[in-house]
Amino acid sequence: MSAQDQSDHIAEAAENIPDVEDTDYPIRIRGLTNAFGNFVVHEHLDLDVRKGEILGIVGGSGTGKSVLMRSIIGLQRPSEGAIDVFGRDIVEAEPDEEIGVRSRWGVLFQGGALFSTLTVAENVQVPLKQFYPELDQELLDEIARYKVVLTGLPENAAAKFPSELSGGMKKRAGLARALALDPELLFLDEPTAGLDPVGAAKFDELLRELTDTLGLTVFLITHDLDTLYAICDRVAVLADKKVIAIGTIPELLQTDHPWIQEYFNGPRSRAAAESHDRGKALDKTAGEGS
Numbered sequence: 001m002s003a004q005d006q007s008d009h010i011a012e013a014a015e016n017i018p019d020v021e022d023t024d025y026p027i028r029i030r031g032l033t034n035a036f037g038n039f040v041v042h043e044h045l046d047l048d049v050r051k052g053e054i055l056g057i058v059g060g061s062g063t064g065k066s067v068l069m070r071s072i073i074g075l076q077r078p079s080e081g082a083i084d085v086f087g088r089d090i091v092e093a094e095p096d097e098e099i100g101v102r103s104r105w106g107v108l109f110q111g112g113a114l115f116s117t118l119t120v121a122e123n124v125q126v127p128l129k130q131f132y133p134e135l136d137q138e139l140l141d142e143i144a145r146y147k148v149v150l151t152g153l154p155e156n157a158a159a160k161f162p163s164e165l166s167g168g169m170k171k172r173a174g175l176a177r178a179l180a181l182d183p184e185l186l187f188l189d190e191p192t193a194g195l196d197p198v199g200a201a202k203f204d205e206l207l208r209e210l211t212d213t214l215g216l217t218v219f220l221i222t223h224d225l226d227t228l229y230a231i232c233d234r235v236a237v238l239a240d241k242k243v244i245a246i247g248t249i250p251e252l253l254q255t256d257h258p259w260i261q262e263y264f265n266g267p268r269s270r271a272a273a274e275s276h277d278r279g280k281a282l283d284k285t286a287g288e289g290s
């Protein structure tokens, strides 16, 4: 497809995005197609992310969850389609062009992706220096310390290198960096992968708490069924190159797509659901007793 054709398709898709108050849906995607050569990952995919929600993104391995995230943050130019973030067109913008939204999101990539030669504080300061080069070092240090503590790390973790941290601490440090710019939108790619169940549950708890207190909207790629039950408001399912369903888990269970049935009705999902229900019952008992 020529560059002109590509632009025409994108412009056409953009017209299909209804003109609503952008704050209701910080992310709106219409007709997204991503392909690598002849291999099509997404085909005419639509998705709306609601303000204030934690949206879980699930799908089999290779269904394009990470590619979808990369498209939204402008790291993967789609072959067709429109992606609006806070009402700004991401697809048409050049990667370095200042379009006023890049500082409004934070990203935690798969594996944390901390710079190994920088301390945690210096890692947190990377986006700050990029967007606010005029900030003096004293203020940078203060902001980094605050973000470190915000994510539940001890203050002395700020001076440590990633190699000196446990897996769970590294995830928190990555989260601290993702929160450096006080974003409204947070993208997380499998944040609890590799954590033990207790560490994963604590990370989930932290994420829910931060989402509610900071008013975040969260795009969360995960394979972790406990995470889906514990903290996601809705779940979007990627299959057949599209978002085939989106809703709460009970709503998804109403659909008869085989992957959804297998995923949410399988033994692992039932165990996660039961554990979640037990947790809620215990919370209720504790609440009544106090």
Ligand SMILES: Nc1ncnc2c1ncn2[C@@H]1O[C@H](COP(=O)(O)OP(=O)(O)OP(=O)(O)O)[C@@H](O)[C@H]1O
Residues within 6 Å of the ligand: 036, 041, 059, 060, 061, 062, 063, 064, 065, 066, 067, 068
């Ligand atoms: N830069 C690239 N070049 C070629 N193919 C790519 C590229 N990036 C991703 N792909 C392919 O696109 C498909 C979707 O990849 P993606 O990483 O988004 O999957 P995923 O759903 O996140 O998978 P997983 O759950 O295993 O992490 C895969 O088949 C992958 O090999």
